[in-house]
Amino acid sequence: MELQKxxxxxxxxxxxxxxxVFWGLIGMLVGLTIAIELVWPLMTNGVSWLSFGRLRPxxxxxxxFAFVGNGMFTGIYYSTPRLLKTPMYSKMLGNxxxxxxxxxxxxxxxxxxxGITVSKEYAELEWPIDIAIAIIWVIFGINLIxxxxxxxxxHIYVAIWFYIATFVTVAVLxxxxxxxxxxxxxxSYPVYAGIQDALVQWWYGHNAVAFFLTTPYLGLMYxxxxxxxxxxxxxxxxxxxxxxxxxxxxxxxxxxxxxxxxLPDWVQALGVVFSIMLIAPSWGGMINGLLTLRGAWDKVxxxxxxxxFVVGVTAYGMSTFEGPLLSLKSVNAISHFTDWTIAHVHxxxxxxxxxxxxxxxxxxxxxLYKTKLFSIKLANAHFWLATxxxxxxxxxxxxxxxxxxxxxxxxxxxxxxxxxxxIETVTQILPMYWLRVLGGTLYVTGVILMIYNVxxxxxxxxxxxxxxxxxxxxxxxxxxxxxxxxxxxxxPVLFTGLALIAILIGGMVEIIxxxxxxxxxxxxxxxxxxxxxxxxxxxxxxxxxxxxxxxxMIRPFRSEVERYGDYTKAGETVYDHPFQxxxxxxxxDLAREGVKSSRNYKPDSWHYNHFLSPQKMVAESIMPPYSWxxxxxxxxxxxAAKIRVMMKMGVPYPEGFDERAVDHLKKxxxxxxxxxxxGGIDVEDQKEVIALIAYIQRLGTDIYRDSNESIFSDK
Amino acid sequence: xKIVTNVLxxxxxxxxxxxxxxxxxxxFFIVMxxxxxxxxxxxxxxxxxxxxxKDDSNEFFNxxxxx
Numbered sequence: 141m142e143l144q145k146x147x148x149x150x151x152x153x154x155x156x157x158x159x160x161v162f163w164g165l166i167g168m169l170v171g172l173t174i175a176i177e178l179v180w181p182l183m184t185n186g187v188s189w190l191s192f193g194r195l196r197p198x199x200x201x202x203x204x205f206a207f208v209g210n211g212m213f214t215g216i217y218y219s220t221p222r223l224l225k226t227p228m229y230s231k232m233l234g235n236x237x238x239x240x241x242x243x244x245x246x247x248x249x250x251x252x253x254x255g256i257t258v259s260k261e262y263a264e265l266e267w268p269i270d271i272a273i274a275i276i277w278v279i280f281g282i283n284l285i286x287x288x289x290x291x292x293x294x295h296i297y298v299a300i301w302f303y304i305a306t307f308v309t310v311a312v313l314x315x316x317x318x319x320x321x322x323x324x325x326x327x328s329y330p331v332y333a334g335i336q337d338a339l340v341q342w343w344y345g346h347n348a349v350a351f352f353l354t355t356p357y358l359g360l361m362y363x364x365x366x367x368x369x370x371x372x373x374x375x376x377x378x379x380x381x382x383x384x385x386x387x388x389x390x391x392x393x394x395x396x397x398x399x400x401x402x403l404p405d406w407v408q409a410l411g412v413v414f415s416i417m418l419i420a421p422s423w424g425g426m427i428n429g430l431l432t433l434r435g436a437w438d439k440v441x442x443x444x445x446x447x448x449f450v451v452g453v454t455a456y457g458m459s460t461f462e463g464p465l466l467s468l469k470s471v472n473a474i475s476h477f478t479d480w481t482i483a484h485v486h487x488x489x490x491x492x493x494x495x496x497x498x499x500x501x502x503x504x505x506x507x508l509y510k511t512k513l514f515s516i517k518l519a520n521a522h523f524w525l526a527t528x529x530x531x532x533x534x535x536x537x538x539x540x541x542x543x544x545x546x547x548x549x550x551x552x553x554x555x556x557x558x559x560x561x562x563i564e565t566v567t568q569i570l571p572m573y574w575l576r577v578l579g580g581t582l583y584v585t586g587v588i589l590m591i592y593n594v595x596x597x598x599x600x601x602x603x604x605x606x607x608x609x610x611x612x613x614x615x616x617x618x619x620x621x622x623x624x625x626x627x628x629x630x631x632p633v634l635f636t637g638l639a640l641i642a643i644l645i646g647g648m649v650e651i652i653x654x655x656x657x658x659x660x661x662x663x664x665x666x667x668x669x670x671x672x673x674x675x676x677x678x679x680x681x682x683x684x685x686x687x688x689x690x691x692x693m694i695r696p697f698r699s700e701v702e703r704y705g706d707y708t709k710a711g712e713t714v715y716d717h718p719f720q721x722x723x724x725x726x727x728x729d730l731a732r733e734g735v736k737s738s739r740n741y742k743p744d745s746w747h748y749n750h751f752l753s754p755q756k757m758v759a760e761s762i763m764p765p766y767s768w769x770x771x772x773x774x775x776x777x778x779x780a781a782k783i784r785v786m787m788k789m790g791v792p793y794p795e796g797f798d799e800r801a802v803d804h805l806k807k808x809x810x811x812x813x814x815x816x817x818x819g820g821i822d823v824e825d826q827k828e829v830i831a832l833i834a835y836i837q838r839l840g841t842d843i844y845r846d847s848n849e850s851i852f853s854d855k
Numbered sequence: 856x857k858i859v860t861n862v863l864x865x866x867x868x869x870x871x872x873x874x875x876x877x878x879x880x881x882x883f884f885i886v887m888x889x890x891x892x893x894x895x896x897x898x899x900x901x902x903x904x905x906x907x908x909k910d911d912s913n914e915f916f917n918x919x920x921x922x
Contacts, residue, residue: 223905297905366906376903377891384887388880645880 144292144613147606148221150508152234154603156214157501157508159242161594163210164497165587166249167202170195172580178726179573181754181762188768189253193685197264198252203489204262204352206245211497212356213241213280216303218504219363220284223300224291225611233283240276244269255683256326259718260341262348263317267328270318277314281307288632292611296632298379301639302359304632305387308640309351312647317344321785323778327679329785334713335403338721343394343651347643350390353488354456357496358386361429361453364500368445374431378424385421387639389414391646396467399476400695401708401721408469415467422460429453444519448499451527455491459484474549477691477725479569480541483534490530490583498522498590505594511601518593525586532579540572549699557702560739562728567760664711667842668851669791670835672779672805673812677835679782680769680828681720689763691722692731692839704740705732705840712842715791727763732840744812745819747833769828774809776802794852804852808834 177183177192184190217234221227228234247269251257257264265273284307288296317340320328332340366373373379395403395411430453433440440446462484466475475481506513513519547565550558559565670678681687694700696707708731713719732738742750749756752770754763783798797804806825812834813825823830 219906293905295902295905297902299906363906366903370907372900372903372907376899377894380891381888384884388884642880642883645877 142612143610145608145610146225146227146292147608149227149231149606150218150603151605152228152231152238153214153218153504154508155238156210156217157504159238160207160210160214160497161501161587161591163202163206163245165584165591167199167207168580168584168587170199170202172577172584174199175573175577175580177764178762179570179577181764185765186767188255188766191684191764191766193688194253194255194257196688197257197261197685198249200262201248201252201264202245204348205248208353208357208489208493208497209241211493211500212306212352212360213237214497214504215360215364215500216284216356219299219360220287220303222609223293223297223363224287225293225609226287226290229283229286229290233279237276237280237283240272240279244272244276247272251326255685257682257685258318258320258328258330259682259685259687259720260317260330260337261345261723263314263341263344266326267318267320267322268325270314270320274311274315274318277307277311281311285632285636291632292614294614296635297362298373298376298383299359299362301383301635302355302362304636305383305639305643306351306356306359308636309347309355309387309391309643312640312643313344313347313351316647317341321788323781323785327778327782329717329782329789331789332717333789334716334719335401335710337717337719338398338401338713339395339403339407340651341719342397343391343647346394346397347391349485349488350386350393353493354390355386357456357493358382358425360496360500361425361449364496364503365429365432365449365453368443368449368499368503369433369436369439371432371436374428374434378428382421382425382428384642386418386425388642388646389418389421391643393418393467396472397723398721399467399469399472400697401693403710412467412469415464419461419464423457426453426457426460429456444516444523445499445503447520447523448495448502448526451523452492452495452499455487455495455530459488459492462487473695473697474545475541476695477723477729478541478545479537479572479724480545481724483537483541486533486537487530490526490533494526494530494583498526501590501594505597506601508604509598509601510604511597514593514596514600518589522586522589522593525582525589529579529581529583529586532582533576534579536572536575536579540569543572544569548703549697551699551702557699560703562703563758563760566726566762570762662709662711663714664709664843666845667712667714668845669715669786669793670838671808671851672783672801673808673831673834674838675782675786675835676774676776676779676805677831677833678720680832681835682718684766684769686730687720687722689722689724689726691725691729693721694729694731700729704729705735705738706843708840709843712840715786717786717789717791730836730839734837734839734841735844736841737844738840743819744816744833744837745821747836748816748821748823748829751829751832769832770823772828773826774828774831776805779805794850797852805831 173190174192174195177195181192188194217228244265248265251266251269252264256266258266263270284303288300288304319332320330322328330337330340362373362379392414393411395407396415397411399408399412401408430450433446433450436446440450465471466480466484502513502519544565547559547568552558692708694704694707701707728740733740733742735741746757748770750758750763751766753765754761755765779801780798783793783801787793787798809825809830812830813823813827816823816830
């Protein structure tokens with residue numbers, strides 16, 4: 141048959157590669173900054189946009205969507221045309237994808253430090269950016285699927301399936317989790333509330349890990365490990381089973397992020413069972429990757445690319461074993477809200493995503509520049525810095541997590557909490573936080589070596605913008621006589637549809653009953669909407685990223701009820717758009733902070749002084765000061781609009797309350813500020829801190845209210 | 856949240872959806888594993904070589920190129 145000539149365009153891969161390296165460094169430096177802030181809370185004293193709560197979302201978004209995102213696109217744009225023996229479908233779509241994605245990242249870099257956030261983890265970006273993400277993502281998807289349609293090979297290699305599943309699932313996750321009603325250009329509320337918002341968010345959050353950090357990188361693994369080792373994948377059959385099992389099972393496991401929470405038991409049980417089942421396909425994939433190197437282990441000794449792949453795939457195996465382990469209720473009781481979670485995700489990102497990205501870059505770069513790598517010694521140094529950095533990061537945090545969790549749970553013989561002051565459990569683990577800084581520094585140093593190596597290699601060689609190849613055309617007239625799975629692999633669009641159905645089934649099973657069965661969220665008559673002032677205070681809480689360090693979810697354990705008060709009920713969260721459960725307790729839980737009879741209760745004046753200087757109230761506190769909240773005036777220009785959006789979503793404010801909202805707000809602010817002034821604090825009614833105090837003093841109090849009469853009725 | 860619930864409630868017999876989902880999931884899985892077992896070995900070998908070129912030896916990593 142006649143051979144057709146065509147070219148591979150390397151320019152897009154190069155652009156994405158450069159973006160990966162650049163954003164990788166930025167994202168990791170932001171991570172290092174916030175790691176230092178935890179041991180040196182006054183480092184950025186008084187600079188709002190450098191505070192931990194605002195930078196932490198920037199760190200997570202930058203490493204996930206900018207570093208790993210650009211990394212996956214580098215590999216996808218390199219491997220897809222070569223596997224399908226055709227150029228990418230459209231150069232223009234590719235370029236729009238690249239520049240659009242970078243613009244989205246730049247938008248995140250500006251908005252997140254400014255406190256423009258929805259506060260749902262890894263989905264913090266506000267609605268205009270969410271829309272841009274959806275558009276760019278679809279452009280990427282069209283380009284990918286049309287390339288598979290235009291291919292010159294009959295069979296679509298397994299790596300491409302993983303790319304397709306990534307496209308389809310991330311689109312669904314992103315859209316479902318980002319359904320918000322805008323108040324203004326920079327503010328919106330999710331349509332879901334409380335426990336249901338939490339379920340949707342962690343369905344998204346868990347699957348962002350699955351389909352943004354895992355499946356595309358498995359695709360890269362199935363392409364680049366065989367390339368680097370120059371031998372086919374160990375078992376292609378295993379890779380098929382790996383693929384379908386993984387995409388089916390992952391989508392169900394989200395509720396394991398909400399164990400012991402107010403989420404109904406059956407949903408929690410579902411999440412646990414599927415998490416345990418996930419070990420099988422995950423380890424199938426890991427074994428498939430590692431066994432590909434059988435007979436080539438001598439190469440692993442010399443080749444830094446293979447070394448990085450081996451550590452990366454091993455880290456994948458470790459974190460996918462650890463994940464199901466953490467989803468067991470008995471383990472989760474200890475691990476949740478501690479640094480264990482942080483250690484776990486960093487084995488995944490630093491080990492799996494990081495190492496695979498670095499290996500891919502070292503492999504691809506000399507080929508893009510038709511030269512040898514500038515320095516193998518430097519690449520080896522990078523390998524050791526990354527490996528030891530990862531271990532210095534994670535291992536101390538495992539110790540920190542166990543130590544702190546057991547301290548939270550320890551009782552004296554008389555039946556009292558042994559460490560009733562939360563801060564005692566924090567100071568105990570600070571040395572571990574220092575070791576994490578060391579680990580992060582080692583890791584970033586490795587990345588800097590890589591950047592030097594990349595730059596020198598680029599200088600040494602000449603960029604190969606296009607590469608020639610030839611292949612016979614795919615004979616379309618020949619009927620597809622394959623049966624079963626082989627038939628499916630010849631039909632990319634059908635295949636995409638089936639992958640979509642697979643993940644939708646899991647999503648449906650998890651989410652629909654939760655929204656349908658009324659008994660899932662028993663209503664509590666005394667639970668009422670937030671007052672306008674409290675709502676504004678809540679938005680400040682969201683803006684400052686308080687949820688990154690404080691949970692609002694008391695689990696039904698003796699130790700937690702004793703420390704924080706009655707456990708959190710689903711019905712208490714029905715007006716929380718968005719939910720604020722949090723996932724980490726760097727500071728104490730705040731779910732019952734406003735309950736006067738609780739041992740945690742603090743008067744307004746304490747909170748005022750604490751925001752001004754946490755260290756003045758708790759000498760060893762690692763919370764940064766929030767002086768700008770005390771100094772800045774509250775913006776009430778959108779208060780009425782916020783109430784209207786809430787009413788639209790079914791929050792039962794009285795008819796026409798939006799027009800009275802600002803008056804109501806001012807009245808309540810005056811009461812709180814007057815109380816503070818009576819206590820000798822010089823503060824004006826309109827300061828932001830007043831709203832935040834109002835919100836904090838409301839937390840957890842509803843179920844203790846005697847009367848079910850509306851708190852708005854007399855106003 | 857009420858919006859979502861209302862939309863979902865308007866779908867007839869939606870309660871059965873999750874059970875259908877689970878059944879589809881299990882059936883697909885069993886059939887898929889069965890078919891994978893029956894794959895032709897030679898063909899599988901050929902497919903698994905798709906990423907590899909004629910010569911993928913690691914000419915770019917040569918230990919005599921150390922700086």
